[in-house]
Amino acid sequence: MKMEDILGGLIPSWSSVVILFFYLGYLAIAGSLLPGKVIPGAVLSDGTRLHYRCNGLLSLIMLLVLLGIGVNMKMISPTVVADKGIELMSATFIFSVIVSLALYAVGCKSRKQSSSLKAHVTGNFIHDCWFGVQLNPHFIGVDLKFFFVRAGMMGWLFINLSVLAKSIQAGNVNISVILSQLFCGLYILDYFFHEEFMTSTWDIIAERLGFMLVFGDLVFIPFTFSIQGWWLLKNEVILSKVAVIANCLVFLVGYCVFRGANKQKHIFKKNPKAPIWGKAPKVVGGKLLVSGYWGVSRHCNYLGDLLLALSFSLPCGASSPIPYFYPIYLLILLIWRERRDEERCSQKYKEVWVEYCKLVPWRILPYVY
Numbered sequence: 010m011k012m013e014d015i016l017g018g019l020i021p022s023w024s025s026v027v028i029l030f031f032y033l034g035y036l037a038i039a040g041s042l043l044p045g046k047v048i049p050g051a052v053l054s055d056g057t058r059l060h061y062r063c064n065g066l067l068s069l070i071m072l073l074v075l076l077g078i079g080v081n082m083k084m085i086s087p088t089v090v091a092d093k094g095i096e097l098m099s100a101t102f103i104f105s106v107i108v109s110l111a112l113y114a115v116g117c118k119s120r121k122q123s124s125s126l127k128a129h130v131t132g133n134f135i136h137d138c139w140f141g142v143q144l145n146p147h148f149i150g151v152d153l154k155f156f157f158v159r160a161g162m163m164g165w166l167f168i169n170l171s172v173l174a175k176s177i178q179a180g181n182v183n184i185s186v187i188l189s190q191l192f193c194g195l196y197i198l199d200y201f202f203h204e205e206f207m208t209s210t211w212d213i214i215a216e217r218l219g220f221m222l223v224f225g226d227l228v229f230i231p232f233t234f235s236i237q238g239w240w241l242l243k244n245e246v247i248l249s250k251v252a253v254i255a256n257c258l259v260f261l262v263g264y265c266v267f268r269g270a271n272k273q274k275h276i277f278k279k280n281p282k283a284p285i286w287g288k289a290p291k292v293v294g295g296k297l298l299v300s301g302y303w304g305v306s307r308h309c310n311y312l313g314d315l316l317l318a319l320s321f322s323l324p325c326g327a328s329s330p331i332p333y334f335y336p337i338y339l340l341i342l343l344i345w346r347e348r349r350d351e352e353r354c355s356q357k358y359k360e361v362w363v364e365y366c367k368l369v370p371w372r373i374l375p376y377v378y
């Protein structure tokens with residue numbers, strides 16, 4: 010791509026703004042109207058709980074069907090998202106900045122409210138805009154944090170599919186393209202299949218909504234996590250049979266560890282007596298699970314996620330570090346997050362956490378870290 014195309018794309022066209030608003034508007038309406046399991050969230054500091062309607066999978070399927078019809082009737086091009094990649098990214102970036110400023114302004118106003126939506130304003134404008142001031146801001150009844158993460162994950166899939174359509178047009182679909190698309194697509198579909206597990210994650214229960222999360226969800230996840238697909242459009246990789254098998258194994262092991270660990274914790278939180286790997290769970294202080302993956306390392310779920318991220322990039326071979334952006338970024342993010350979570354847990358669980366750390370000394374990867 011030429012430099013002038015990139016610079017030109019930084020100013021979003023009206024059509025990219027329309028695509029963005031159509032997409033977010035659809036998600037807001039579908040999320041409010043479509044049926045879905047209603048899951049109670051974590052207990053908030055004032056003892057109340059939010060409820061999340063987990064209808065992301067249905068919203069996704071319906072949107073895929075609608076777009077499929079549009080493509081069939083030649084009303085939309087299947088490559089529209091990929092064609093407008095940079096413009097869409099800058100439109101989404103500007104939108105994220107506006108939303109973050111609006112969240113800050115609304116948060117400052119609601120500062121005196123003594124409810125769970127109370128704002129945590131430090132007075133440092135940059136800090137407050139970056140990290141956000143409200144834990145669970147809502148807009149016309151939509152829980153914005155849950156909404157943005159859904160939009161980001163779904164956007165990631167649509168960018169991938171649009172890049173795949175470009176690969177098909179260019180006639181360069183091979184096993185590398187198929188594996189990278191397949192693993193990433195399965196990961197995103199699995200996310201929506203298990204969307205209820207999201208309600209007990211750090212982002213939802215502990216992180217305030219500011220530029221960091223809005224930008225992370227809406228811009229960073231969809232536009233940078235799809236780098237492998239873009240890279241494979243321009244670079245042909247021939248994989249050996251051994252490489253294909255090894256790549257599939259990394260994906261399968263990663264998936265089992267990632268999904269297994271998150272599921273075990275989710276089930277444990279709902280029913281602390283539910284068996285883990287067929288046996289009664291071992292628990293420390295009545296609160297922390299020491300069985301299953303949570304007895305292997307204190308964040309085995311991060312290990313699974315990292316293996317999965319690696320499996321999306323391995324089909325790109327070893328000739329360039331560019332397609333490895335996502336696993337490298339995730340490694341840094343999860344190490345940082347693990348440190349912050351550790352701090353939060355040691356404050357929350359005190360001596361119980363110390364005991365857990367003695368029983369399970371490894372943070373993420375046993376015998377290494």
Ligand code: NDP
Nearest residue numbers: 210211212271274296297298299303310311314346350354
């Ligand atoms: P976790 O799901 O690991 O949640 C951490 C919380 O779980 C702790 O704060 C504590 O909360 C509870 N907990 C910790 N240890 C135990 C235990 N032994 N028994 C019971 N409860 C325990 O963290 P995240 O929310 O960060 O991650 C969720 C998933 O999302 C992970 O798989 C991660 O890889 C993925 N992720 C992916 C990202 C991406 O960009 N692809 C980014 C971030 C996360 P409590 O107070 O409830 O006890």
